[in-house]
Amino acid sequence: MGKSSHNDGRLFVISGPSGAGKGTICKKLLKAVDISLSTSMTTRSPRPGEVDGKDYYFVTVEEFEEKIKNDGMLEYARVFDNIYGTPKDMIIKQLEKGRDIILEIDVQGGLQVKQKMPKQAVLVFVLPPDLATLRQRIVNRGTETEDVIDKRFNEALNEIKLIGEYDYYLVNDELDDAVYDLQAIIMAERRRVPDKIMPIVREYEKGI
Numbered sequence: 001m002g003k004s005s006h007n008d009g010r011l012f013v014i015s016g017p018s019g020a021g022k023g024t025i026c027k028k029l030l031k032a033v034d035i036s037l038s039t040s041m042t043t044r045s046p047r048p049g050e051v052d053g054k055d056y057y058f059v060t061v062e063e064f065e066e067k068i069k070n071d072g073m074l075e076y077a078r079v080f081d082n083i084y085g086t087p088k089d090m091i092i093k094q095l096e097k098g099r100d101i102i103l104e105i106d107v108q109g110g111l112q113v114k115q116k117m118p119k120q121a122v123l124v125f126v127l128p129p130d131l132a133t134l135r136q137r138i139v140n141r142g143t144e145t146e147d148v149i150d151k152r153f154n155e156a157l158n159e160i161k162l163i164g165e166y167d168y169y170l171v172n173d174e175l176d177d178a179v180y181d182l183q184a185i186i187m188a189e190r191r192r193v194p195d196k197i198m199p200i201v202r203e204y205e206k207g208i
Ligand code: ADP
Pocket: 016, 017, 018, 019, 020, 021, 022, 023, 024, 025, 137, 138, 140, 141, 142, 172, 173, 174, 175, 176
């Protein structure tokens, strides 16, 4: 998995039920914070307006399986009848350059990242203000059919059950507040630099 130290970048994993507002928050955050956004790979079909290589790498099941076989994925999971995953290459390159990266992925994927890269992973869970609002947001987005809306809404509980595994959570009620909360989490994590602190502690220990 390449070298790993506190000088590496961090992986900010953003999860939460479909429709909670992860994509909207991250898009706005990128205008305020210098951070990279990982592009996932998926077997789902593009929505109108989605661009291959930007929103996702859209691939066939066979292409996805080939990538898994070649150990090319940091994590992957089956979500709503499709496979989604994070290609490893870009992540490793960016981390080694010391860049922080956002992964907008589901809880199953988030837990894999936490297990594989515990030093770099910071897990953030996005909640809607309430379930009626969540459903309304999935409907308003206008990208899913009625049965897919139901499936996504029903799956929310399974995601929320695992919130205890996450480091932070934020409620996306007012969009600007949610963006600000995420920005504050990133800033706070960037100030946690044990590699800088420990030499000072050791110097004191020697001197006393
Ligand atoms: P996710 O990425 O979590 O599936 P989206 O970012 O696609 O969710 O948001 C779902 C829908 O809710 C979109 O139509 C988006 O414009 C809307 N939305 C997101 N955040 C808010 C908010 N704070 N207030 C009102 N609508 C929101």
